[in-house]
Amino acid sequence: MIPYSKQDLTDRDIAEVTRVLKSDLITQGPEVDLFEDALKTEFSVDHAVACSSGTAALHLSYAALGVDSQSIGIVPAITFSATANAFRYLGAEVRFCDINPQTGLICLESLEAILAELPRVDAPCPGVIAPVSFAGSVAPLNSVKKLADSIGFKTIEDASHSPGAFSSFGTPPERSCSCIHTEAACVSFHPVKHICCGEGGVVLTNNQKLATIARQLRSHGIERPNDDSHETPWFYQQNNLGWNYRLTDIQSALGRSQLQRLPDQLKLRRKIADKYQRALREYPFNESLMAPPLEEGHAWHLYIIRFKEPTMRDKAHKFLKSEGIMTQVHYVPLYRHPYYENMYGEVRLPGAEKFYQSCLSIPMFPNLSEKDQDHVLDSLEHFCLNS
Ligand SMILES: Cc1ncc(COP(=O)(O)O)c(C=O)c1O
Structure with missing residues (x-):
């Protein structure tokens, strides 16, 4: 994986x-x-x-x-x-x-x-x-x-x-x-x-x-x-x-x-982000999802894409997993956790909800190989074309 x-x-x-x-x-x-x-x-x-x-x-x-x-x-x-x-x-x-x-x-x-x-x-x-x-x-x-x-x-x-x-x-x-x-x-x-x-x-x-x-x-x-x-x-x-x-x-x-090695690591993360960015703004990706805004000084701990249609996020997670790719959701809004809900009651904030429903963190780490990054992009492309 x-x-x-x-x-x-x-x-x-x-x-x-x-x-x-x-x-x-x-x-x-x-x-x-x-x-x-x-x-x-x-x-x-x-x-x-x-x-x-x-x-x-x-x-x-x-x-x-x-x-x-x-x-x-x-x-x-x-x-x-x-x-x-x-x-x-x-x-x-x-x-x-x-x-x-x-x-x-x-x-x-x-x-x-x-x-x-x-x-x-x-x-x-x-x-x-x-x-x-x-x-x-x-x-x-x-x-x-x-x-x-x-x-x-x-x-x-x-x-x-x-x-x-x-x-x-x-x-x-x-x-x-x-x-x-x-x-x-x-x-x-x-x-x-x-x-x-x-x-x-x-x-x-x-x-x-x-x-x-x-x-x-x-x-x-x-x-x-x-x-x-x-x-x-x-x-x-x-x-x-x-x-x-x-x-x-x-x-x-x-x-x-x-x-x-922090400066080198940042360079590698920025290079990976750049490749994602160039691919994801094109068809067919851009029909289904949004890439994060590209910032020169971004440290790219996470690379979070956002699906235009919220139901697609969970489907993408499942499909990518079947392709050997782990993704993650960063984060469930804190107020939704039972500990905080029990303490403060039901809170729903529009920006946090919108982000949460659509976000998916795809692989981003300095030693992600080009081959693996290509596999992520190919799988995501397949998903976008077929859903
Ligand atoms: C935003 C944020 N704050 C704090 C922490 C806590 O760091 P640690 O896991 O080292 O305790 C994390 C860890 O994931 C984090 O992502």
């Missing part, structure tokens, strides 16, 4: 992991700092707090901003559960914002409408908006920040899909993970993402206080001076209730090796 996505591991990645496995420290050793330094350089940010998953990165950054049970977390309805769940871990209320069905990105009009109706809360952190740079396309971070600022909310970019992405608008263009318009950006290092650690994530930020708190919360809320300034050299103290969200040295070594 051709998967919709998968990791791309090289001999050097494996050698790096083996090197650490043969060393004295396989966790809490020097590799985590080295990976964090490399991440800071790559994304031109002041701080990087590596942690055990993208979910952990979201949880740490929301917690570090002071999100609690009085806060409101606003998330686009089309995203992975983690963007919203991390608010729920802290007891915050989640509000679902609609998305633009053409781009899959947060809809600013819907966001404005939500903000206009919110009660003013006198809490340490009244709320956080978490725009998702969905599929690898940069969310309108600057516009979201302006709206957030207007009511004292903070902005965290969920950049799980978008390391290396830049947008086509703005001067200079907005870059995902740059933290210019956000308090922090959270990245996932799951195997289907651009940088694979097995599991892993990072909080990127230019906010020193946020980084310090996130770093402590990553390891139980414990503060441990990293120089000999304290009179007792073994000194440490627990300031808050945190978690064990540490990344191991084994994962960090893999992540650092992968990070060095």
Whole structure:
């Protein structure tokens, strides 16, 4: 089967992991700092707090901003559960914002409408908006920040899909993970993402206080001076209730090796997207489906096509599977999941519904061979001609 996505591991990645496995420290050793330094350089940010998953990165950054049970977390309805769940871990209320069905990105009009109706809360952190740079396309971070600022909310970019992405608008263009318009950006290092650690994530930020708190919360809320300034050299103290969200040295070594290949990986993803794009805008594809808008700076975590006739999506999924091609739906709107429906009742947002009914993620990963990509296109062509 051709998967919709998968990791791309090289001999050097494996050698790096083996090197650490043969060393004295396989966790809490020097590799985590080295990976964090490399991440800071790559994304031109002041701080990087590596942690055990993208979910952990979201949880740490929301917690570090002071999100609690009085806060409101606003998330686009089309995203992975983690963007919203991390608010729920802290007891915050989640509000679902609609998305633009053409781009899959947060809809600013819907966001404005939500903000206009919110009660003013006198809490340490009244709320956080978490725009998702969905599929690898940069969310309108600057516009979201302006709206957030207007009511004292903070902005965290969920950049799980978008390391290396830049947008086509703005001067200079907005870059995902740059933290210019956000308090922090959270990245996932799951195997289907651009940088694979097995599991892993990072909080990127230019906010020193946020980084310090996130770093402590990553390891139980414990503060441990990293120089000999304290009179007792073994000194440490627990300031808050945190978690064990540490990344191991084994994962960090893999992540650092992968990070060095990010530019090449992006080139490969963009090349694959380009070939899809050129084919899909022609007959017979263009009769049945729409290709995503081509953006120069898109990071192409996902390549999502949209069927004009919603019933065709499920048929296409089934047909492609019979041809040995796995596809996926990104995503079921979060408000449709029983957990959220039980909590907030029935919510239906028009943009999210339209996107959800028609979307299908077809194979997109750097080591997708030309032969396999041709097979995807041939099968899709057959499907379009015969349905
Ligand atoms: C948009 C988004 N946010 C957060 C996450 C969570 O990342 P992780 O699986 O590393 O916890 C994911 C993972 O799929 C994601 O797609």
